[in-house]
Amino acid sequence: IETTNIPEIMQSVMYIWQMQIEDRTIIGRTWEELFELLKYWDSYMPTGCWLVIHVMNLSYEFQFLSGVYPFKQSEVFSVEPRKVLYCQMFERFEFRCAYLHSNMSLEVFGKRWNTKHRKLVGDLDYSVIRYPWTPLKDDELPYMVNDVVVLVEALRAEMEAEKVDLYKLPKTSTGWVRTDVRKAMRRVKRGYVQDLQPTYEQYEALREAFRGGNTHANRYYVGDTLHNIASVDESSAYPFVLCVCKYPAGPFYDCGECSQEQVEKIIDLRGKAVLMRIALWDVYLRDPWQGCPYLTVDKSRNVFGAVVDNGRILKADYLETTVTDVDYQIIRNMYKWTAFNASQVWMARYAMLPAPLREVVEKYYSMKTGLKGIEGMETYYNKSKARLNSIYGMMAQNPVKQLIHYLDGEFIEDDKDEAEILEQYARRAFVTYQWGVWVTAWARHFLQQGIDAAGRDFIYCDTDSVKYRHGDPAIEERFEELNEERMILSMRYSAWANDPKGEPHYMDVFESEGIYQEFRTLGAKKYVYRYPDGPLK
Numbered sequence: 001i002e003t004t005n006i007p008e009i010m011q012s013v014m015y016i017w018q019m020q021i022e023d024r025t026i027i028g029r030t031w032e033e034l035f036e037l038l039k040y041w042d043s044y045m046p047t048g049c050w051l052v053i054h055v056m057n058l059s060y061e062f063q064f065l066s067g068v069y070p071f072k073q074s075e076v077f078s079v080e081p082r083k084v085l086y087c088q089m090f091e092r093f094e095f096r097c098a099y100l101h102s103n104m105s106l107e108v109f110g111k112r113w114n115t116k117h118r119k120l121v122g123d124l125d126y127s128v129i130r131y132p133w134t135p136l137k138d139d140e141l142p143y144m145v146n147d148v149v150v151l152v153e154a155l156r157a158e159m160e161a162e163k164v165d166l167y168k169l170p171k172t173s174t175g176w177v178r179t180d181v182r183k184a185m186r187r188v189k190r191g192y193v194q195d196l197q198p199t200y201e202q203y204e205a206l207r208e209a210f211r212g213g214n215t216h217a218n219r220y221y222v223g224d225t226l227h228n229i230a231s232v233d234e235s236s237a238y239p240f241v242l243c244v245c246k247y248p249a250g251p252f253y254d255c256g257e258c259s260q261e262q263v264e265k266i267i268d269l270r271g272k273a274v275l276m277r278i279a280l281w282d283v284y285l286r287d288p289w290q291g292c293p294y295l296t297v298d299k300s301r302n303v304f305g306a307v308v309d310n311g312r313i314l315k316a317d318y319l320e321t322t323v324t325d326v327d328y329q330i331i332r333n334m335y336k337w338t339a340f341n342a343s344q345v346w347m348a349r350y351a352m353l354p355a356p357l358r359e360v361v362e363k364y365y366s367m368k369t370g371l372k373g374i375e376g377m378e379t380y381y382n383k384s385k386a387r388l389n390s391i392y393g394m395m396a397q398n399p400v401k402q403l404i405h406y407l408d409g410e411f412i413e414d415d416k417d418e419a420e421i422l423e424q425y426a427r428r429a430f431v432t433y434q435w436g437v438w439v440t441a442w443a444r445h446f447l448q449q450g451i452d453a454a455g456r457d458f459i460y461c462d463t464d465s466v467k468y469r470h471g472d473p474a475i476e477e478r479f480e481e482l483n484e485e486r487m488i489l490s491m492r493y494s495a496w497a498n499d500p501k502g503e504p505h506y507m508d509v510f511e512s513e514g515i516y517q518e519f520r521t522l523g524a525k526k527y528v529y530r531y532p533d534g535p536l537k
């Protein structure tokens with residue numbers, strides 16, 4: 001649907017809807033016309049038949065549908081409050097969210113599946129107030145129609161590439177990968193994954209320790225227009241750490257309270273995977289010029305006397321946080337403190353992920369690399385790339401999720417005992433949550449090597465990329481050394497593949513994205529750049 005906002009009543013209304021069946025487009029201007037269409041289809045559908053209708057952002061459309069149709073609790077399934085995965089109407093029609101299915105915007109979804117049509121961007125002026133009776137201009141209607149045309153083409157291409165029908169088309173983006181990984185993990189010793197499942201107390205600590213990618217801008221350069229800036233990007237950073245790094249491979253053993261000396265003995269001498277809640281007194285950066293402080297306010301508790309740079313802690317009188325051994329080693333190298341206490345420590349043995357799981361990662365990477373740039377194989381290349389990136393996402397999903405009920409127009413979250421939910425999840429699990437926690441920790445470790453290589457010339461980083469002042473040969477030499485080390489690791493653990501020309505590609509090497517003529521950042525996720533003689537991006 002397309003909607004318009006009426007400022008006088010602070011209310012949005014739908015002024016046109018589009019429906020696409022294969023190559024036929026149907027347009028209506030009112031809800032009555034939509035219900036008339038559904039009733040018409042209903043008269044032709046056999047008993048027991050459902051019509052599945054994909055909507056790009058169902059959560060948005062649902063806010064309007066719920067105002068004209070009295071949804072029952074059993075007709076709405078939400079993954080979060082106001083995030084609707086699917087809803088049903090008239091016991092005949094099931095609307096599914098194509099965004100949650102693809103985890104992509106419509107623009108990216110069309111590109112991913114190389115659709116004939118593409119979403120038109122920037123062609124519709126949303127500031128114009130339109131009503132169901134407002135005549136539409138010749139250049140407005142194609143913008144609206146294109147949305148449903150692209151969605152049908154993308155879904156059709158995906159179904160043909162996967163050789164599936166609507167029965168087997170997963171409702172979420174991790175559905176394909178779940179099937180492949182579940183099948184692979186059947187080759188692992190029975191009960192192995194169940195033995196790894198954390199207790200509820202350990203799960204709470206894992207939630208505290210979980211962090212995403214490291215994204216930050218050097219405070220000494222924020223706001224300045226910089227010149228001659230290099231940008232390097234790690235290729236397949238998350239798949240790399242899945243293949244070459246070790247993960248907790250046994251139940252966590254409760255070590256209780258530990259001193260810093262005891263913690264470092266467990267990590268450095270015994271080589272264990274460690275999860276711990278720690279407290280630091282009078283903590284401060286070893287190097288005041290450090291451009292990417294690691295400790296964050298968001299992942300800390302009871303922080304006192306802190307000096308903060310865009311959410312990163314430069315120094316503090318006191319703080320508490322929960323970390324893995326991988327995080328601790330970064331923090332130890334970057335900060336000093338006068339006192340340390342680990343109030344709760346758990347340790348587990350380290351081992352590689354099960355071979356069948358790593359083989360799935362290697363297969364996706366090999367398919368993606370082997371298909372890159374081959375004309376006519378774009379859909380298969382994109383399929384492998386999407387699956388490769390989804391393996392981590394599947395591991396990092398919170399295993400404790402309350403059911404969401406839609407009652408009397410409100411989304412109400414269950415209040416079921418979380419320990420009971422975790423126990424139910426553990427019985428059917430084929431991966432374990434701590435693997436997802438360690439994936440991002442290892443990825444931050446390898447990114448930190450790039451940040452350290454750039455030194456005081458570091459400008460900006462985001463998950464798997466580093467930007468720095470270009471010109472110092474010592475920095476380039478350090479990146480070359482890092483790449484040599486990663487190529488050796490990739491070869492040792494089969495984390496590489498040949499492209500169509502027979503050239504080998506290694507996971508997690510820093511690849512140059514070129515030199516920016518100009519670059520300026522205002523902080524995390526906020527930057528502009530220009531290549532020589534190119535446009536501002």
